[in-house]
Every structure is written in C-alpha cells, then in structure tokens.
Amino acid sequence: MDGKLEVNGDVNDEKQNHRPATIAAPTNPMVTPLLNDLYQFTMAYAYWKAGKHNERAVFDLYFRKNPFGGEYTVFAGLEECIRFIANFSISKEEIAFLREILPPTCEDGFFDYLQGIDCSDVEVYAIPEGSVVFPKIPLMRVEGPVAVVQLLETPYVNLINYASLVTTNAARHRFVAGKSKLLLEFGLRRAQGPDGGISASRYCYMGGFDATSNCAAGKIFGIPLRGTHSHAFVSSFMGPDEILEKSLKSHDGSRICEDFLSAVQTWLSKLKRLSILKGVFGDTNQSELAAFVSYALAFPDNFLALVDTYDVMKSGVPNFCAVALALNDLGYKARGIRLDSGDLAYLSCETRKFFQTIENEFGIPGFGKTGITASNDLNEETLDALNKQGHEVDAFGIGTYLVTCYAQAALGCVFKLVEINNQPRIKLSEDVSKVSIPCKKRSFRLYGKEGYPLLDIMSGENELPPKASERILCRHPFNESKRAFVVPQRVEELMKCYWTGNADKKREELPTLEENKERCAEHLDQMRPDHMRRLNPTPYKVSVTAKLYDFIHFLWLNEAPVGELQ
Numbered sequence: 001m002d003g004k005l006e007v008n009g010d011v012n013d014e015k016q017n018h019r020p021a022t023i024a025a026p027t028n029p030m031v032t033p034l035l036n037d038l039y040q041f042t043m044a045y046a047y048w049k050a051g052k053h054n055e056r057a058v059f060d061l062y063f064r065k066n067p068f069g070g071e072y073t074v075f076a077g078l079e080e081c082i083r084f085i086a087n088f089s090i091s092k093e094e095i096a097f098l099r100e101i102l103p104p105t106c107e108d109g110f111f112d113y114l115q116g117i118d119c120s121d122v123e124v125y126a127i128p129e130g131s132v133v134f135p136k137i138p139l140m141r142v143e144g145p146v147a148v149v150q151l152l153e154t155p156y157v158n159l160i161n162y163a164s165l166v167t168t169n170a171a172r173h174r175f176v177a178g179k180s181k182l183l184l185e186f187g188l189r190r191a192q193g194p195d196g197g198i199s200a201s202r203y204c205y206m207g208g209f210d211a212t213s214n215c216a217a218g219k220i221f222g223i224p225l226r227g228t229h230s231h232a233f234v235s236s237f238m239g240p241d242e243i244l245e246k247s248l249k250s251h252d253g254s255r256i257c258e259d260f261l262s263a264v265q266t267w268l269s270k271l272k273r274l275s276i277l278k279g280v281f282g283d284t285n286q287s288e289l290a291a292f293v294s295y296a297l298a299f300p301d302n303f304l305a306l307v308d309t310y311d312v313m314k315s316g317v318p319n320f321c322a323v324a325l326a327l328n329d330l331g332y333k334a335r336g337i338r339l340d341s342g343d344l345a346y347l348s349c350e351t352r353k354f355f356q357t358i359e360n361e362f363g364i365p366g367f368g369k370t371g372i373t374a375s376n377d378l379n380e381e382t383l384d385a386l387n388k389q390g391h392e393v394d395a396f397g398i399g400t401y402l403v404t405c406y407a408q409a410a411l412g413c414v415f416k417l418v419e420i421n422n423q424p425r426i427k428l429s430e431d432v433s434k435v436s437i438p439c440k441k442r443s444f445r446l447y448g449k450e451g452y453p454l455l456d457i458m459s460g461e462n463e464l465p466p467k468a469s470e471r472i473l474c475r476h477p478f479n480e481s482k483r484a485f486v487v488p489q490r491v492e493e494l495m496k497c498y499w500t501g502n503a504d505k506k507r508e509e510l511p512t513l514e515e516n517k518e519r520c521a522e523h524l525d526q527m528r529p530d531h532m533r534r535l536n537p538t539p540y541k542v543s544v545t546a547k548l549y550d551f552i553h554f555l556w557l558n559e560a561p562v563g564e565l566q
C-alpha cells in the first residue's frame with residue numbers, strides 16, 4: 001500500500017484551491033455537443049434554413065417545484081456548464097456523424113455553419129453555484145444566436161438537473177443529521193453509472209457531506225476520503241492461527257510488542273472477568289477477533305472495525321475493545337466501530353455504555369467517546385427516527401438513498417425561450433405553473449430586518465432595481481390577489497455574468513469546490529427555520545414587480561386565442 005494513503009482517515013488535505021488560467025474542458029469527456037437530443041440539431045437546421053439562426057435569443061433555465069417535498073433547492077452544476085461553453089466546438093467527426101443522421105436533403109452550407117460555431121457570441125448569467133434557490137427564478141440566463149443557444153439546452157439541463165438534485169439531497173441529509181455529525185458518502189456502488197457516482201461524490205460534498213469513499217472523486221476534486229472495511233474482510237478469517245506476523249511497534253517507535261495477538265487475548269480475558277460486564281458477553285467469535293487483530297496490525301493508527309458480522313454486543317464490540325485496549329497500551333488510539341445492521345439507535349447506545357464502562361473501569365480517558373459509525377439503507381427518515389429515539393452515532397455512512405435520490409428521481413429543470421430579437425416570448429399552458437415568465441429579467445433577493453431572506457423578485461431588465469429601505473410592491477406572478485409591500489433591509493442581485501465574449505464586461509471567476517461548499521452552508525444557515533423544516537415547510541415567496549406582472553398578463557391575453565362557443 002502507498003505509504004501516503006491513510007485508510008479510515010483524512011487522506012486528502014489538498015483541497016481544490018488552485019484556479020486554472022484557462023477554463024478546462026468538462027470533467028466528463030462524454031460532455032460534447034453530441035450529448036444532445038436529436039431535435040436540437042433538427043431545429044438548428046430549420047433555424048438556419050429559415051435564415052433565423054443568428055437571431056438573438058434569450059433562454060431561462062429554471063425549475064418549477066422544489067424537490068423532496070421541501071421548500072428549497074441548492075443550485076449546482078454551473079462550473080460544468082461554463083466549461084462546456086468555453087470549449088464548445090463541433091469536430092469534423094461529429095459533423096460527419098450529423099450528416100449521416102440528418103436527412104440527405106440537409107444542405108452542405110448548414111454543416112459548414114456548424115463547423116464554424118463556438119460560443120464567443122453567447123452570454124451566460126447565473127446565480128452562483130451552491131446558492132439556495134427557488135422555483136421559477138432563472139438559475140441561468142443564456143443569450144446568443146438562437147441556433148447555438150438551442151444546442152445548449154439539453155446538455156445544460158442535464159448538467160444542472162442531477163447536480164442540483166443530489167446537492168439538495170445531501171443538504172437535507174445534513175440538516176436532519178445535525179452539524180456535529182460526520183457524514184460520509186458511500187454511494188459509488190449503487191450510483192447510476194460512473195458519472196452518477198463521480199457527480200454524487202462531488203455534489204454531496206458541496207451539499208454538506210464531509211468525505212466520500214470514492215477514490216476517483218478524491219483524486220479529481222480533492223474531496224477527503226474515508227473508509228472502513230466490509231463483512232468480507234471479517235468473514236475471510238478462519239481463526240487466530242492465520243496471523244503469522246504478530247509484532248507491532250509502539251506509536252512512538254520506542255518499543256516492540258512481539259505478540260500483539262496475545263496482548264489482545266489478555267485484554268479480552270480481562271474484559272470477560274469484569275463483574276460489571278457479567279452476562280453481557282461470553283466467548284466471542286475468534287475468527288472475527290483474528291480479522292480485527294489483522295486490521296489493527298495493518299492500520300494501528302486508524303483502527304476501525306465493522307462489528308455486526310456475527311453479533312454486535314456479544315462478539316463485535318468486546319472483540320473491538322480488546323484490540324483497542326491493546327493498541328492503547330502501545331500509544332495508539334482506535335478510531336471506532338461501524339454498525340451496518342440491526343437497530344442502530346439501540347446498538348449505538350449499548351455500545352456507548354460499553355465504551356464508557358471501559359473508560360471508567362480501566363481509567364482510559366476518552367475511551368467512552370470512541371467513534372461509532374452507522375450505515376445500512378440510511379435516509380432522511382431513518383436519520384430523523386434515530387434522532388427521535390436518541391442514539392450515540394457520531395458518523396453516518398450513506399449510499400443508495402442519497403446518490404440515487406431515491407425520494408425524487410429528477411428536479412425537472414427546463415430551458416425556455418423568453419425573448420427573441422428583443423421581443424418577449426411567453427409559453428402558455430393549461431397548467432398555470434407551466435406558464436413561462438417572459439422577457440430578459442433580473443432577479444433580486446430581498447432581506448428583512450432579522451437578516452433572513454424575505455423573498456425573491458424578478459423584474460424586467462430595464463427596470464430600476466429594488467433598493468434597500470425603499471418600499472416595493474411584490475406580486476405573485478400569476479395570482480392577482482397575492483401581493484405584499486416590502487421594505488428590504490438589504491437587496492442582493494442574484495445573477496452574475498459567468499460567460500461573455502465581450503472583453504469590456506466583467507466575468508465572474510469560477511469558484512473552487514470548497515468555496516461553493518462554503519456558500520451552500522452559509523445560504524442554508526441564513527434561511528428562516530420555517531422554510532427549512534421537514535414537515536409542512538412554509539413556501540418561500542417568489543414574486544415579480546408590478547410592471548413585470550402587468551406585462552406578463554398583457555402578453556398572456558395577447559397570445560391566448562379567444563375561444564368560440566357554439
């Protein structure tokens with residue numbers, strides 16, 4: 001094993017803090033212009049054929065409903081969108097493939113056009129990654145030649161959808177677990193393929209997890225790595241006879257224990273004789289003991305044992321303690337145990353009592369606080385149930401429910417045309433929630449006296465922005481009766497320019513993953529608690545200015561055909 005790799009511990013302190021001079025290609029090399037729906041290319045052809053391809057279009061990327069029954073979402077995936085646009089170009093091979101799949105009637109001139117396009121004429125305004133965001137408010141506004149921006153729709157929605165969903169899922173798990181718990185993402189084996197796995201590790205970290213078991217994510221993003229061991233390791237041992245090399249140097253290197261196995265067995269006998277533990281356990285499983293001793297010999301500084309292979313209280317925990325005590329004699333501090341089945345509340349409390357008894361009986365300071373990690377199909381509900389019952393778990397390892405976003409399959413982001421050639425466009429629907437909000441817009445977050453965000457408001461691009469201490473009418477975009485005057489304490493513009501070909505415009509630097517993680521934690525912290533609670537949270541208000549309200553409804557009436565009754 002590489003001496004630098006510290007299994008069970010923080011192995012990667014090197015965070016992603018450097019900023020590249022140029023914008024790198026998307027992390028996943030599969031993210032190319034062909035990672036697209038066919039209809040984007042057929043539309044591009046039809047725009048070109050109609051001579052419309054260079055008309056200036058504005059699209060909004062947004063979602064309509066917060067996921068997981070909550071009232072907030074965390075925005076993620078922006079960096080990958082900017083990487084995509086910064087490196088956008090359709091290769092000769094891709095053009096050749098497009099020629100094959102499009103009808104033979106498509107003219108050569110179109111393929112020449114495709115070959116020449118890049119995104120130098122596109123501008124992207126976006127809310128910073130890691131921000132808490134709400135339905136209907138554009139997360140991104142993409143402006144540029146209509147045929148080019150149309151080609152960005154599918155990759156952009158793809159890059160934002162899962163990223164934001166899983167970041168939100170991670171944030172929700174963090175919210176229930178509480179700030180003091182260590183959260184480990186263990187989902188790689190259950191994730192939706194390799195990209196699902198890598199993305200889950202990256203965005204769960206952004207959303208509030210502390211570490212991942214995914215080595216590739218550790219390497220690519222500098223996320224701290226953590227791990228324990230599996231049942232296979234425990235059950236692979238037949239008994240103590242298998243342990244051939246039994247010596248272990250003390251932590252400070254000053255002495256050598258020639259027979260660590262015997263030292264462990266002596267401790268196990270002492271534990272067994274302890275009157276306070278009478279009746280708790282008898283003979284423990286010796287093949288499990290052999291596995292633990294072997295793991296401790298391999299990682300004396302980071303010894304952590306999975307204790308539920310045979311019986312948690314009658315074997316796993318006493319065996320772990322015997323090894324931990326022998327390590328303690330040599331100056332090592334065992335990290336703790338992992339529980340992966342059974343009643344995690346009960347078993348963690350019983351284990352804590354056992355640890356505390358040892359601390360008291362043998363006078364080993366801190367032993368009572370030895371770490372307890374729990375895993376096994378955990379999700380928001382089980383974390384909540386454990387909290388209600390009372391538990392002694394310090395760290396949770398969470399896989400399947402977290403990374404597959406089991407509670408909700410997709411966020412449902414959309415990319416809608418809101419303006420072309422400076423003409424606002426609206427999309428109507430029988431379902432009011434699906435009516436798009438037209439125009440090139442700006443959006444603002446208004447903060448109240450207590451420092452909490454009060455609401456988000458959208459305005460037309462050319463309206464005067466809301467100002468702190470000035471009263472402003474905030475209207476529900478579609479419900480006439482819902483409106484409120486607000487005097488904000490502070491006003492924050494939500495979207496910033498992240499991509500432009502215009503050298504005179506300021507472009508935001510792409511923050512590091514650590515910075516996005518910090519922003520996410522800050523935003524979540526500053527939300528009013530009633531928006532965050534799991535049961536019946538209060539909806540956060542999303543509004544439009546009076547001017548924009550009037551304009552939406554004017555356009556709505558203009559575009560909606562008048563029915564005829566017969």
Ligand SMILES: Nc1ncnc2c1ncn2[C@@H]1O[C@H](COP(=O)(O)OP(=O)(O)OP(=O)(O)O)[C@@H](O)[C@H]1O
Nearest residue numbers: 340341342343344345346376377378382385386389
């Ligand atoms: N105290 C608890 N309150 C609520 N849910 C719990 C509690 N302890 C564990 N759970 C959850 O209950 C489920 C138990 O899983 P399951 O029924 O598969 O049994 P198991 O403990 O995994 O047994 P085994 O793996 O040995 O068959 C898991 O989802 C786990 O997270």
Ligand SMILES: O=P(O)(O)OC[C@H]1O[C@H](OP(=O)(O)OP(=O)(O)O)[C@H](O)[C@@H]1O
Nearest residue numbers: 186340375376377378397398399400401
């Ligand atoms: O339960 P999750 O949230 O997905 O967390 C990851 C799981 O993966 C591992 O075992 P695996 O599930 O592969 O085997 P098991 O069924 O024996 O636990 C680990 O022991 C966890 O149980």
Ligand SMILES: O=C(O)c1cccnc1
Nearest residue numbers: 186213226227228229397
């Ligand atoms: O390190 C672990 O304990 C781990 C890693 C992945 C999945 N389950 C457990």
Ligand SMILES: [Mg+2]
Nearest residue numbers: 340375376377
């Ligand atoms: Mg499992």
